[in-house]
Amino acid sequence: MTTASAPGNRGNGARWLRQIWRGISVPLVAVLLAGLIGAVLLQISGANPLQAYGALFKGAFGSPEAIQRTLEKATPLIFSGLAVAFAFKAGLFNIGAQGQLLIGAIVAAFVGFSIEGLPAIIHAPLALLIGGLAGALYGAIPGALKTYTGAHEVIVTIMLNYIAINITDYLADGPWKDPSPTNIVARTPRIMPSAELPIFGNIPLGFIFALVAAVVVWWVLYRTTLGYEIRTVGLNSSAAQYAGIRVARTIILAMAISGFLAGLGGAVETQGIVFRYQPGFNAGLGFDGITTALLGKTSPFGVIPAALLLGAMRAGASQMQFDAGVAKEITDVITAFILFFVAADVIVKWLIRQRESDDEQVVLSKGWGG
């Protein structure tokens, strides 16, 4: 295609194509394989796979409202995916995006409902910022524990997720509970209209923020000294130390920024979708950030199509149930298979005979050795 149209530039074109291919081959084949397995499962469960996938597509992209739904579902995944990807560049596996996202979501809700009389131009960004900072603080904890005590961030972040769930449950059923007489469930009051994020046509503002965040993350990682330090620590922290990089500071900062991104995702969800904090409404958004980041090969720009794909599957799931009578769990199964094939990319590489590995690889176990 490109090679044929630019014969004089053939070498460059091929190299460019090859690089793109390298980036997308594994996720692309993983998605196709998972889709095929999903089709088999659909067939076995008595549904017509093509009709089901058609309904899924219709529910995700078939109308302006459907596209808006897809964007809304993708937005928090972009943030949590960026959070996980960012920490990954520093050699850290942030399983705690879920907890950081919950903290960001409830703090943004608090700023949103407790402050009255601010103009929207100040109130909404303020809630976002404080929500993000709360997530950053929560993310910095495992970073600090890792550098000062050697506690592994995977273990610590998993435990901090439970702590976050219980903190938010307590706040939503205790001091920050919606006091209106008709309310009997655990949830905060609705945020002020001035803290809500608007929707332009069918494009939620939060989605635009997510795209901007991806650009900023890319810029920080590849165009700043801090980014260079983070990537160096991620590749080899001993070498980084030897080169004069302050490893402890870099790790804490990387976890804080990762937490900031996750917290921002929670704040955007609160201010753009739920308009309050309610336990259960943000379930899994942070965990799915891990899926998103791996599917996007931990690249800031790879995260966007990955989140859009997962978001589309969620947005279309109801339509698929409605039109094809398919159990709602099938999209989860397909997602799980996508993740399986991306994580076990040896299988995929064997299938497409791509054995060379001269590019940066996603190494799941990086960091386990300390």
Add this chain to the structure above:
Amino acid sequence: MKRIALLVAALLLLAMFAVACGGTTEQTVEEAANEAAETVEETANEAAETVEEAANEAAETVEEAANEAAGEANCADEGVVCVGLVTDVGEIDDKSFNQSAWEGAQQAAEALGAAEVNYIETKDAKDYGANIDLFATQGYDIIVTVGFAMGEATAAAAGTYPDIDFIGVDQFQSETLPNLTGLVFNEDKAGYLAGVLAASMNESGTIASVLGTDLVPPVVAFNEGYKNGALSVNPDITIIDTYHPGGLDVAFTDPEWGASTAQQAIDQGADVIFGAGGKTGNGALIQTAGNEGLWCIGVDTDQWETVPEAHPCLISSAMKLITPGVVDLATMSNNGEFPGGNFYGAVGLAPFHDHEDAVPQDVKDLLTATEAGLQDGSISTGYNPG
């Protein structure tokens, strides 16, 4: 090898997006002209075939779907009835609320000769509104939404779609919309019947109830009715009633607390245990079943079906009759007599099942008389909410 991988990818892409590009494919393969190229060709051809087949199938499916869509579009027509149901975050076969409501929707659809009856299981609590919209935009006439949690989304949808009647199961309406009826229940009456049964079967002089949190008004109603029903039979009876001390997140999902609380009551001499509070209550039932010669009473649905472990003691359940309630409201909607506001569905005791013979005839007569009295208002449960 890199080159081959690249070729396979390019060819797959070509095959995917344009089956007609076979010529180009062959040319490229000839250029490669080696062993691997044959593999590539095979792959490409296979892929092309698969895609062609898929395309044909897709065409058929689209046709089918179009026909079906044409059928569904009838829902919007005058005189064609369609009934839809959206579950709370839960399954349609949960042997509880969602299932009872779905059975009601199906029965109603059959009775009304509905063209379509369909459901959507909600996966994400944020999708309540979107799932209701799926039915509403298809022109469904009656939409059933299940569970307290969907109350806000249902009220919003009722405002948006004034021509559609909404049935909100367990959604108490504090404001009245003409096209939204909350199907709610007098839990105190069901509890009263359970109390009468408990006191009638009681021999030790002590009965107990193990309850979900008193933060939820229906739970309190069940218990107050239970106590007053028992006292109506035996004014001297001792009643040990214990609410779960935790919040909403744990109060209904703590079978261990339910079991230990039931055992405490049993140790204090209680011989009939009323378990009212989701899995917490189920824990109490199962614990009671592990003791000889005791009775237990379930809640909400006929728990004979849902907690088989409790069969040795489960004499009955204090039921909310969701299925007939949904049928009644759907029928009213079809007749243009949709009430709006709140509609109180019937309550009652579940069958005794295997314990039919253990219940004396005079107790059965008393229960029948009590049920009639509660219905015509000659018996008060003594429960006064608010």
